[in-house]
Amino acid sequence: DQQVKQNSPSLSVQEGRISILNCDYTNSMFDYFLWYKKYPAEGPTFLISISSIKDKNEDGRFTVFLNKSAKHLSLHIVPSQPGDSAVYFCAAQSNSGGSNYKLTFGKGTLLTVNP
């Protein structure tokens, strides 16, 4: 049972345009969400996060939006650059209860930004 779902395995975008990566979750106990970026043969690197008390968090070209009622979050990259081409993982965490250190990941979305 996938608690974090990234339904688009891949996304292709033109350089300079907006990339929108989507993520849905089913566990209502999740209250902290993170995006990780992964290049081939490297480990995932942290990109941006958002707490459930917010609906938006922005860091440079990256913005994460959270819609708690829909249990949906999205990562916007504007403008997209070829160096953004990577696999993007959505991850979720519950800070209540005893397992607040555990991340649950989606399967990832491969973003390709074409020059």
Added chain:
Amino acid sequence: GAGVSQSPRYKVAKRGQDVALRCDPISGHVSLFWYQQALGQGPEFLTYFQNEAQLDKSGLPSDRFFAERPEGSVSTLKIQRTQQEDSAVYLCASSSKRRGSGELFFGEGSRLTVL
């Protein structure tokens, strides 16, 4: 080193062999995690250490999997009598935080192939 270091990067084992995977976390990081990433999947939690204490091993798939961090620094993930379904990338991550929300710093992973 500056980041999380894992070795070996690649390991090929015959079915039934024992393997040991090593993780050197970022110096001073109290929390250490092991995740398993199968092909086409997101990372899945295996186990969590706070210093030398293994606080959660609920994600270990079977009793063939064993992890230790005897001095609160380097950790080893051992897999006994490897099976083909153990083939995956094993990711180690560390954090300066004790439990709680926050980004993890991942190593590049150890890719295990069981023939």
